[in-house]
Amino acid sequence: MTYYLGIDAGGSNCRARLIDEGGTVIGEGRSGPANARAGIEALYETLEETAGQALAHAAVTAEQRAAIHAGMGIAGISRPGVLDALTDLDFGFASVTYATDAQIANLGAHAGQDGAILIIGTGSAAQLRVQGRDFTIGGYGFPISDEGSGAALGLSAMRHALRALDGRTRKTPLSAAVTERFDHDTAQAIAWMDQATPRDYGMLAPLVMEYAEADDVIARSIVEHAANHIERFIETIFERGATRCSLVGGLAPRIRPWLRARTVERLSDAVGDPLDGALRLAGYQALG
Numbered sequence: 001m002t003y004y005l006g007i008d009a010g011g012s013n014c015r016a017r018l019i020d021e022g023g024t025v026i027g028e029g030r031s032g033p034a035n036a037r038a039g040i041e042a043l044y045e046t047l048e049e050t051a052g053q054a055l056a057h058a059a060v061t062a063e064q065r066a067a068i069h070a071g072m073g074i075a076g077i078s079r080p081g082v083l084d085a086l087t088d089l090d091f092g093f094a095s096v097t098y099a100t101d102a103q104i105a106n107l108g109a110h111a112g113q114d115g116a117i118l119i120i121g122t123g124s125a126a127q128l129r130v131q132g133r134d135f136t137i138g139g140y141g142f143p144i145s146d147e148g149s150g151a152a153l154g155l156s157a158m159r160h161a162l163r164a165l166d167g168r169t170r171k172t173p174l175s176a177a178v179t180e181r182f183d184h185d186t187a188q189a190i191a192w193m194d195q196a197t198p199r200d201y202g203m204l205a206p207l208v209m210e211y212a213e214a215d216d217v218i219a220r221s222i223v224e225h226a227a228n229h230i231e232r233f234i235e236t237i238f239e240r241g242a243t244r245c246s247l248v249g250g251l252a253p254r255i256r257p258w259l260r261a262r263t264v265e266r267l268s269d270a271v272g273d274p275l276d277g278a279l280r281l282a283g284y285q286a287l288g
Contacts, residue, residue, distance in 0.1 A: 072281075162189060
């Protein structure tokens with residue numbers, strides 16, 4: 001019996017799905033953030049933990065483990081030296097194939113065919129496959145990139161909140177909700193920002209969306225600005241030759257209603273998820 005393991009290792013969490021050669025899901029795993037920026041040792045521990053959960057769920061034996069073909073999509077894998085370091089790791093599987101987390105998401109969204117995804121989550125980036133060639137647009141990292149993302153929404157909310165505390169702009173329910181987290185104290189907000197990660201800023205995104213949907217004027221302007229960036233992203237994706245484009249990521253369902261109807265009409269629903277793509281990367285071809 002041959003088994004296939006797909007792993008989606010992203011900046012927010014790491015997920016695993018184990019299937020048998022007939023495509024039946026027999027094990028799953030989930031753990032915390034898995035980004036190559038954290039270092040190879042930390043990344044390996046998270047990958048091993050997540051894979052281990054899926055294998056334990058399926059009661060896989062040592063002999064069966066050696067028959068597993070794995071596909072792993074990992075955030076930050078394109079950083080210099082990361083792929084070489086990963087190749088040196090031994091998971092005890094029959095084979096391991098690596099790609100970026102965006103690549104497996106695109107493989108899953110379009111069943112391995114040409115197409116593109118625009119990922120709108122903590123960060124933002126487009127992954128394209130055009131005539132079999134894979135490439136990305138954007139995604140250079142927060143704060144210089146990640147336009148339209150959850151982190152970008154959170155950063156804009158913090159800027160507005162601090163200006164409101166100073167009296168340099170009007171206070172709104174959004175600014176009050178943000179500064180309340182810091183007892184309306186600028187010093188506490190600055191101390192938080194000194195340590196804040198993109199994920200921390202992204203945690204403010206649902207708050208921004210909630211107040212925008214409630215017609216807070218500043219929250220609306222922040223979300224409308226993000227939607228403009230996303231629309232330009234989508235235009236560029238098609239200009240670069242993509243025939244299909246899916247909007248994916250945790251923030252995608254909330255931001256979609258803020259896009260123009262003509263933009264939404266160009267979008268296609270994803271036919272699979274990133275773990276489907278990881279399983280394709282591992283060599284499983286019977287999906288979809």
